[in-house]
């Protein structure tokens with residue numbers, strides 16, 4: 001995330017590089033230093049004739065002219081664009097697919113890949129009208145000569161940059177999928193449809209890239225900036241991979257967070273000074289990102305930052321009424337007695353009764369890999385965004401999340417049930433989830449609270465819907481039983497809000513009326529107190545009463 005500190009640091013380092021470059025050159029003769037935001041800002045600020053001139057100077061045609069200075073590149077580019085050679089031969093494609101480049105690209109192309117491969121999009125494309133400015137060429141297919149439309153790549157590139165702006169195009173260029181699709185576009189409509197999707201999610205793309213600190217932010221001077229952009233545009237036009245693409249190494253990033261842990265017992269991120277992308281949310285208009293906070297209950301409570309933790313934590317010091325019965329004294333979630341194997345590795349554990357021991361140390365990540373048919377990683381590619389003035393923060397999918405996939409553990413602080421009856425920080429948290437336990441006689445009982453008010457992950461921001469897209473599910477995993485969020489029988493598409501069913505009692509206990517706006521909404525007037533009850537009139541005025549509702 002480009003936090004304030006990051007921005008200040010990158011600005012400082014940018015200034016340093018700028019000063020080194022122009023050492024001994026008078027202030028007047030120095031070119032101003034730029035960062036990506038400035039570049040974009042300058043374009044926006046310039047209006048009228050001056051703006052027109054600026055845009056022309058910075059237009060892709062101008063940049064592409066420089067690309068053409070390199071004759072070899074130009075020949076190659078023209079050859080490919082003119083369709084005289086296939087854009088990628090079968091062999092080249094196979095090469096690419098098995099290469100390191102593809103692996104590195106994978107992390108960048110998360111949303112584009114899904115966006116581009118949606119069958120819905122493809123069907124709509126087929127039905128789309130023929131655009132103006134379409135050209136044709138002929139290719140031999142067996143004995144036949146087939147006439148097909150080809151798109152003017154320059155014009156297409158100009159349109160893309162006009163639509164997305166420099167910052168977002170600079171990010172998109174780092175997606176191998178985006179580059180391949182651009183080269184493959186044989187029809188302007190083909191790309192226009194995709195471009196529209198990109199435009200709609202422009203801020204999300206920028207937010208995602210910035211919050212993961214993609215390397216295009218590291219360029220320091222105007223010259224370097226143009227060089228990088230030219231290089232990347234050249235890669236786009238010639239169908240080659242961007243050299244030295246930055247690998248976003250999730251493991252390393254996670255290690256950094258975990259190592260800084262130890263300062264405050266139990267909570268991996270505290271004191272780390274490193275912000276996790278899911279500790280930030282985008283405003284409704286997508287123009288700003290703010291750090292997430294929570295105001296705990298209790299008299300002297302102060303606003304606290306919400307931090308991201310990968311796994312739930314049971315802090316020592318709580319008095320657990322049934323602790324005597326536990327096999328592992330510090331772990332209320334221990335997978336004993338359940339007669340269930342670990343769902344990640346099938347380990348059944350060994351021994352009986354009080355002697356029973358789990359034999360594996362699997363984590364929810366092992367579970368995810370095991371359950372995802374193709375080993376894909378789900379769960380991190382989401383964004384937190386202000387979805388509604390009343391609902392507040394919600395979660396949007398930034399990739400297609402297949403039906404039945406396990407998304408993430410519902411993480412938080414684990415403490416005994418009675419704590420919520422006490423005054424102070426545990427009272428009435430709106431994020432509270434009650435994990436259940438199956439007794440040996442088969443009955444289910446409420447077992448413990450998971451409270452992500454301060455320490456949790458993105459799942460705590462999932463809003464309720466009476467037609468939910470996910471469920472809370474208990475899994476046996478490693479030594480424990482963990483609560484996870486799992487997609488229901490319909491896949492969640494890119495850009496959709498992820499929702500879950502909180503249950504009727506949640507709304508009744510909170511004295512809250514549901515505002516999910518679903519036709520099937522059953523809780524639009526679930527407020528607990530009669531005198532605080534939402535009337536049909538109110539609900540209609542606010543637009544969240546279902547059509548069939550009767551007061």
Ligand SMILES: C[S@@+](CC[C@H](N)C(=O)[O-])C[C@H]1O[C@@H](n2cnc3c(N)ncnc32)[C@H](O)[C@@H]1O
Nearest residue numbers: 391392393430431460461462463464514515516
């Ligand atoms: C677990 S939090 C979800 C994240 C929350 N929107 C936020 O901004 O932190 C639950 C709270 O979100 C709001 N909320 C979520 N879904 C809702 C719904 N369908 N109707 C009304 N309020 C809802 C309520 O204020 C609820 O107490």
